[in-house]
Amino acid sequence: MAELDPKTREHLQGLCRQITVAHELDPEIQEELYGHMEDKLLAYLSGEERVSEQDAFVLVREHFGDPAVLKGLLRDAHPREARVTYARRLLAAFVLFLTVDVVVKIVTAIVGAAGVWYTYGHGRDWSSYIQVYPQLMFPLNWASVVVICLVLIRWNRRTREGRSIYLFRAPLPHVISMVALLLLMYALTPDLRFTRALAPDAAGREITEVFFYFYSSIGVGLSFMLWLWWCDRPPRTTKAMLWGLGAGCAWVLARGSSILTGVSYLCFVERGGHTMRDFSHTLTSGHVGGTSWDWFLLVLPTQHHLFNASSMLFHLQYHAPYALVACGLYAAARWAVKRVARDSGTDRPGYG
Amino acid sequence: MKFNKELVGASTGVLVLSVLAREASYGYQIIKRLNDEAEGLFTWQEGTVYPVLHKLEKEKLVRAQWQQADTGRKRRYYYITAKGRDALTQGSQQWSDYHRMIVRLGEATNG
Numbered sequence: 001m002a003e004l005d006p007k008t009r010e011h012l013q014g015l016c017r018q019i020t021v022a023h024e025l026d027p028e029i030q031e032e033l034y035g036h037m038e039d040k041l042l043a044y045l046s047g048e049e050r051v052s053e054q055d056a057f058v059l060v061r062e063h064f065g066d067p068a069v070l071k072g073l074l075r076d077a078h079p080r081e082a083r084v085t086y087a088r089r090l091l092a093a094f095v096l097f098l099t100v101d102v103v104v105k106i107v108t109a110i111v112g113a114a115g116v117w118y119t120y121g122h123g124r125d126w127s128s129y130i131q132v133y134p135q136l137m138f139p140l141n142w143a144s145v146v147v148i149c150l151v152l153i154r155w156n157r158r159t160r161e162g163r164s165i166y167l168f169r170a171p172l173p174h175v176i177s178m179v180a181l182l183l184l185m186y187a188l189t190p191d192l193r194f195t196r197a198l199a200p201d202a203a204g205r206e207i208t209e210v211f212f213y214f215y216s217s218i219g220v221g222l223s224f225m226l227w228l229w230w231c232d233r234p235p236r237t238t239k240a241m242l243w244g245l246g247a248g249c250a251w252v253l254a255r256g257s258s259i260l261t262g263v264s265y266l267c268f269v270e271r272g273g274h275t276m277r278d279f280s281h282t283l284t285s286g287h288v289g290g291t292s293w294d295w296f297l298l299v300l301p302t303q304h305h306l307f308n309a310s311s312m313l314f315h316l317q318y319h320a321p322y323a324l325v326a327c328g329l330y331a332a333a334r335w336a337v338k339r340v341a342r343d344s345g346t347d348r349p350g351y352g
Numbered sequence: 353m354k355f356n357k358e359l360v361g362a363s364t365g366v367l368v369l370s371v372l373a374r375e376a377s378y379g380y381q382i383i384k385r386l387n388d389e390a391e392g393l394f395t396w397q398e399g400t401v402y403p404v405l406h407k408l409e410k411e412k413l414v415r416a417q418w419q420q421a422d423t424g425r426k427r428r429y430y431y432i433t434a435k436g437r438d439a440l441t442q443g444s445q446q447w448s449d450y451h452r453m454i455v456r457l458g459e460a461t462n463g
Contacts, residue, residue, distance in 0.1 A: 032379065032428045033402065039380040039423070040398070052395070 092167035224326035366443035378427035
């Protein structure tokens with residue numbers, strides 16, 4: 001006759017006692033229940049009793065331990081990610097991108113103003129300045145992307161650790177006021193434009209073209225990829241990603257349209273340039289010719305719209321393809337990461 | 353298809369009596385036989401058989417006796433009484449009539 005371990009017997013007796021004492025039942029019933037449990041246990045041990053799915057579940061649950069204790073331990077090991085709505089995430093990122101854009105625009109304006117001072121103030125030739133300009137602006141754009149990247153990584157780490165960031169917990173009216181203020185600053189900061197970039201037939205075209213290609217690829221492409229990366233967070237849904245993508249595209253296009261660009265264009269025009277020829281013609285009262293530079297402050301509505309039209313085309317021409325390429329690169333990178341994760345067995349659920 | 357709990361609950365007494373009518377048995381064995389007969393259509397919650405057995409005992413439909421099982425351990429065996437057999441016949445008849453009525457109604461509805 002198979003015998004149970006004394007400890008197991010004690011456990012069973014304790015269990016039966018619990019049932020009978022709680023209900024003030026006859027000790028005989030306790031004995032009867034004990035007999036049943038003993039039979040069942042021995043049947044399991046001998047294999048006579050088949051382990052059903054429910055039985056297996058009970059075993060698994062018991063072996064796994066108390067769910068409440070486990071929950072506490074896991075919570076300690078993995079602090080809950082700071083809860084924040086998707087809209088708040090986008091808004092926080094928008095504040096960051098806008099702040100960086102405003103700073104870049106201010107620095108650009110300062111560099112441009114330095115150029116004005118350097119050339120008009122001292123009667124020097126433009127060409128030397130126009131050579132230096134990209135070399136100043138190029139690293140600035142790189143730096144702006146690096147700053148955005150570092151800030152987003154920091155935010156990501158903080159939210160994973162369960163710590164919130166100011167833009168997540170700040171009252172919504174404050175954040176909206178901040179956005180409004182930044183948009184105003186963006187609009188009011190003079191936008192210094194060198195129309196050589198819009199005049200392909202002008203001298204020095206190569207360097208300005210190359211400069212704008214780099215400017216767009218880094219300023220738009222990489223920052224757009226960063227934006228997508230920031231949007232691509234749990235809970236991953238196709239709808240959420242489309243919202244993020246739409247918001248990113250809207251911002252890229254808005255930067256080049258008349259929505260955000262203000263009235264204060266300080267525009268440097270090379271008279272005789274191709275794209276701005278008619279415009280220059282109007283401003284110089286029909287006197288077109290030569291290759292000297294002229295400058296003016298755009299304040300008139302007609303001038304404003306005319307310039308914005310070309311500006312928008314410029315952005316569509318240069319920014320939209322980079323945004324598209326960025327989307328494609330991001331999708332490819334994500335696919336590659338997921339494939340590697342799947343091969344190594346560490347993949348996570350994709351978009352829902 | 354699995355039987356619903358209410359249906360099983362209403363027939364428990366008759367089922368236990370049926371098992372005991374074949375052979376005197378104790379709690380664990382009764383459940384085992386019922387589950388075997390059920391062929392997966394339902395599974396007994398083991399603890400629930402004892403309240404039923406004790407109720408049948410109080411109604412004198414069964415009587416209990418401690419005796420040594422095949423395993424060598426002492427178990428509380430239940431024996432069906434004459435009153436129990438009558439109750440089983442009556443109960444079985446009721447279920448049988450009920451079953452026939454349902455089948456008839458079902459055929460009328462489907463036919």
